[in-house]
Structure formats: C-alpha cells, structure tokens
Amino acid sequence: MTRRDSSYEQQRVKAPVYLRITIPDTDRKGKDGMFVLSVQTNMPRYKRQSYQNVTRSYLEFVRLREHLVEEHPEAIVPVLPPERSLVSAADVHSMRQFLERISHHPVLSQDYELQLFIESEFGFLPPAKPKRILGKLLDIGVKRFSSGASAGLSLGSGSGDTDDEFEEERAIASKVESKLQIVIKNLDKEIKARRDFSSKEAELATLSNTLAASESIPELARAFKLLAKPLDGMAKASKAQVGGDATVLGSFLDYKLQHVQALGSALDYRLSVLGEYDAAIRSTESKRKTMERLRSSTSINPEKVTDSIDDLEDAQLFEGNMKKRLEQVSAALTKDLEGYRQQSEDDFLRALRQYSQRQIGFERAKLEELESVGAGIKADAALGQTASHTALHTS
Template identity: 25%
Template sequence: MASRTSAVLDVIVENKEITSVIKDRETDPLSICSGDSTYDNSLVQSPSIESFSTIHDIENLSELNMDENSDLCVKIDNPQKHLDTLETYIIFRITTKVARIEFSENEYIVHRRYNDFLWLRQKLIECHPFCIIPPLPGKHSLIGQLDRYSKDFILLRMKALNVFITRVSKHPILSCNEHFKIFLTAASSDFTLHRRQRHPVQQKIKTFNHDNSSHSVLKNKHIEFDKTKAYLATLSEKLSSIEKISSRINKERYDYVSELNSYHPIFTTWATSEPELSEILQNIGSALERSSAAQNALVQSYCNTIGNPIKDFLTYIDVAQETLRKRESYQYAYEVSMDELNKRHSEKDKLIANVHNPSQGSTVFSIWKQSSDDKLEKLGSYIPQLIKKVELNQDNLECANESLRSDIQRWQNEKQQCLKNILLDFVNKQINYYQATVNSWEYVTREINKQSASMRGNLK
C-alpha cells in the first residue's frame, strides 16, 4: 500500500513538473535548450549550463577540475531534464580530456545520471576496499522531491559531482579502475549493458558489530591508525561545532536584516519634516540601507560559503572513518585466527604430553589413548589449515595497512587545501561585509563634518 501511494505521488509530481516546465518554455525563450542525439526521445529538457553561467554559484566551477597539466581532466556540466514514461531525471554531460595510453581517444563526451554515479562509487568500494572513496551528494528526500528540478538544487548537485569526479580522477589507483574508464568513455547503450553484467569482485570484507568498542576488542592497537582515528573524531567534532554556531549566527543575522530593513525608512520619512536635518537624516538612512544590503549578502552566501562545504567535508570524514573500521575488521579477523591457532597448538601439546606420561590403568589408558590419537590426527590436519588462514589474514592486513597508510596521507593533503579554501572564502566574505558597512558610515561622517565646517564658516 505504501509503495502504491508513493508511486501515485511520483506521477502527480511528474505531471505538475511537466506542466510547469511547458509553461516556462512558452513564456521564457531562455528555456529552449540544444538537443542531444542520445536523448532525442526526451519530452522536455531544462536549460543547458550556458543559461546558468551568470549565476554566482558556479563562478569557480572551472577551477575545480580542469587542470591542464594533468593527464586526466574531467568536467561535468550541461544538466538536462530527461522525461520517460515512468520517471523523470537529470542527466549531466561529462567531458574527459585524457593523455593516457590505455585510452584510445584524447577526448570523450558522455551523459550520465545521478544513479550512474552511485553505481560507480559502489564499484570503486568493491574493487578498492581500503582506498578512501570520495562521497557523493545525498539523494533527495521525498519531501524535497518537488524542488529537485530547481536551478539551485541542480547547480548544487553538479558542483558536488564535480568535486567527486575530480577526487577520483586525481587518485593514482581509483583513476585507473576499469569501471571508471567505462563510466567516462562508453556510449549510453554500452554503459547500460556493462551495468547489467555481473563482475567478479575481490573477497568481501567481513565486518564485526563492535562499533565504538572495536579498539577494546583488538588486542594489539596500531599506534599510527589509532592516532588517525582519534584525530578524525576530534576534527569532526570541531567542524560540527563550527557549522552549528555559524548556522545559529546566520539565523540571528537574518532577523537583524529584517530589523534594518524596517529601520532605515524611518530616517528617510523623518527627513521630510526636518528641513535643517534633512541631508543628515537621508545620509543616515542611506547608510543603514547599504549596511542592510551588505548584511543580507553575507546571510545569503552562508550556505555556499561555509554551511554546505563543511557538511560535505564532514561526510568525507565519515568515509575515512569507515575505511579505518574496515582495516580494524581485518585486524580482528587476523587476531581471532591467531588465537585459534595458538589454542589448537596448546591442545596438541597437552595431548602429546599426556600420551607420553599416562597416569591411569592399562585398560582405561588403552581407550583414552585411542581417543587421543583421533584428536591428534584431527589436529594434525586442522592446524595446517589454520596456519594458511592466519598467513592469509596477515597478508590481507599488511596490504590493508599499506594501502590505507598512503591513502590517509593523500587525504590529509587534500583536507588541508579544502579547509583552507573554505576558511579563506569565509574570511573574505566577512571582510567584504565589514568594508561595505564601514564605507557607508564613513561617508555619513564626512558629510556631517562638511556640514559642520560649513555652518561654522557661516557663523564667522
């Protein structure tokens, strides 16, 4: 019943969306977009990215990934709405410039939807369990479904997808993944066929539900990864606090802007009834208006400046923490198998010692000896299997350590640059606000001083 209701809601949403888009196309000439041979059967398409190019949200989009010095450059743009009979979704154009020998061409242009990115990330996780796979932007909720075709939402998602694809393309291991290559190069029909095929993956990691108590279960703590885990927890806590406090401050600023907007008209109205103070009152009202505009610009930039970037990076921290927990699962498996091997060795030594030093009668000893011989025979075949299992778990753990160690170092370097950009953007927005406010009041001060000097001159 719930699924049927959800399906009905989806149809209603899609019908409303189609109607609104058709009306927009009739009234807005900018809504006409260029066609795509791959998606010619789509009923309605949203404006191409060129129509969004004047929006401030993507002014730095080109700086995210098109590094001309790299041998693999990927850019995501040109979002278009694709309507099928059963669903509506957004497709993105992916342009790849490559100079690698495993690629037959130097440039590829394909179209992918959000679910294709989800598939790619899952394949990267399966193939490289101890690489820190970058996160994707969250999937829309049912409540927010009505807004998922808005320009703001599409641009926000497109920026996040650019960040994801850039991190993957710059990774020395992930960028060489065969699924990633097909994602960037295959035509839509070939890519759909590839997605439907079953591909062999590495042995899945067996995880244990010990969550936060994992380190108390592990016998031998790894100092290096233990410090990294503690650092990530502290960093996550600090960034969460910054995001919560800045969000609260932004809400207070929003209320402050509302007060300022009702404040400056009072001085303007007052100026009409005070001829002698009219110029001063008008200047003060104008200063308040400019100060309100600067404050409002700061409020409106909050999400793009610090709100969403910090939330996105908190998700990136969660991914790094999850990768560390995978490594702990390997260590736990190694320690469990090692304990089992030691236990069986001890059992075998005790049986051998008891056989050589019998303390019971001959009849009882004969029966007991036969039982001991059976146990020794079983242990003789079981212990070599345990030894192989321990060696395999040890090899897996060492490979996990090496892979994760290099990936954490790479993640740390990226973290420094990412947080630096977030904080610098935040600082610059604050400086711009205070400069605009100070300039508006300095102008008022200069005008008042000029009037005072003029009045003193007239008195003389």
C-alpha cells in the same frame, strides 16, 4: 611483429600509466545541470585513449562514490562537493578536484565501475552486484576459525589498534568529528542571529524613510533621508554576506565532516581486519594445542588425528591469508593518510582564502555606505552655508 613494432610496444608498456579527467564545461539545459567531462588515458583496458563530451549528472557522481566506498572499504574515498541548483565556477572546481583525486588514487583509479562511468554512452548506473562468494567464504572462515578463540573480542570504538600511528589517527579523527558537529550547530545559530540582525537593519532603514517623510523640520528630514540609504545598503550587504557565509562555511564544514568520517570508516575497516587476524592467530594456536594433546595421548584415534591435522592446516592457511590482507590494508591506508593530510590542508587553505575574499568584499561595501553618510553631511553643510550667504547678501 617487426623489431621496430616490438620496440614501440615495449616503450608503450613502460610509459607511466595515467588517467586524466577534467570538466571543461557544464550543460545547464534541462532540469538538472550536467557536467561535461574530458578524459585522457593510456590504460590498456580502456577502449580509447580519449573521451570527449561525456555528460554526467550529480546523481551519477553520487552513484560512483557510493560504489567506490562499498567496493574499497580500506580506502579514504574523496568526498563530493554539495549539490547546487545553480552550478557555479567554484562548484565546477570542486568537482574537478574530486575527479582528480580519484584519478590519481592508486586503487580507485583502477576500479572497473570508474571505467564504465567514463565509457557508458547512456548514463551511469552501476549494475546489481553479484553475490560475493569470496566474501561469504571469508565470513565462514572467520566464524569457523575464530569460534571460541575470539571470545570477548570487540571491534567497536573502544577497541584499540596495535599500531600507534593508526591508533593516534583514530583518536584524532574521533575528536575532530565531534568538534565539527558542535561547530556546525553553533554556525547555524550564528547565521540565524545575523539574519535577524540584517532584518532589523532593513526595518531601521524603512523607519528612517518614514520619519523623513513625516518630519516637519527640514534639517531633521534631510538627516533621516540621508541615513536611510546607507542603512538600506548595509542591510542588503549583511543579508548577502550571511547567505554567503552559510553557503561557504556551512558547505566546507559539512564537506570536512564527511572527509573525517571517510577516514574513520577506513580506520574502522582496518581494525576489523586486525580483529579477524587476531582471532585467526588464536584459532591456529588452539588447533596446535589440540594436536599436541593428541600426540601426547596414550590412545590415538587415527580419524581424530587426521581431522586435527586438516583443521590445523586450514587454520594456518586462513591465518596466512588474513595476515596478507592486513598487510595490504595497512600499506594502502598508510599511503592514503599521506594524501588525506595534504588534501585537508589544501581544502582548509582554499576555504579560508575564499571566505576571506568574500568578507573583504562585503565589508568594503558596508564601508562605502558609511562613507556616503559623511559625504552627504558635507554636501548638506555646504548647501546650508551657500543658502546662508545668499540670504545675507539679499538682506
């Protein structure tokens, strides 16, 4: 390798690692809509630096997220937007946001299955996971070194966290999840009531048309006819409005609920690792006390001493590994919490903006219908005055 090549290689290695995934287009052909991806990266393990026209279905996105949740329980994995039969511009934006959050995540962006998701030429189906030997050994270690020492330890929701920040986040997440479930139920009731109301508006418009046709007094017939059109227009606007609210608000609340649950799952995982670490500490202390008893014993059994030393060393090693694991999980979760808070704020403001714009549009449509009544009354009054003047001049 020449000096120039060596210098170039050093610059390439020092360059910030990036993974950019965008959705420039969608393919609506066939039964299921497909998202067309464009990918740029300088990660050395990828086969190429650019991938174009990578088509993936919503189901393949679901498979990817399920894998990430299972493989990285310590991470707050971004939530997928809801599946739609017709993919709108807002849906594409939400899917772009999902991919952007994954590609910027320090852990998730390095996942090997994500690379397969991008590079696979025949769709994405995560391979069956091999038996996790390390996980089995970890479980065996927990059972071995926590036997007896962890009696009474509970990892449920009632168990507290030793870190105030994580304990506070845990309490907030639990409350938000509970409140969101209540809000979703109340929204369903409110949507149903408003749908019934829009149906009554449509019935009233039909009734006005019927009365206009059967009314013998011309003035009343014109009034009923004049009223029927805006009532029908308002009924249609109300129906579209409530349908949009069910989609926009309902989807956002479901999305937010899943987002909070993702946070809760990550906090629960840290708590389980903390419980295992606490059990390992108690186990090490128990083994140490056993050693001290053997040392102070008048009759020493060499075999027991050897076994006790081995047990203590194993317990200390396991405790050290669990401490390191807890530190890794805590550091990753602390960083994820910063992103979670910012994402929650961004998601809320985006949903509020979208909802407000829709409401303004529908309310303007209703106002125009009501204003048409006033314009119709004025036109009818002017027509009546003209007829009166004509009759007066004729007489």
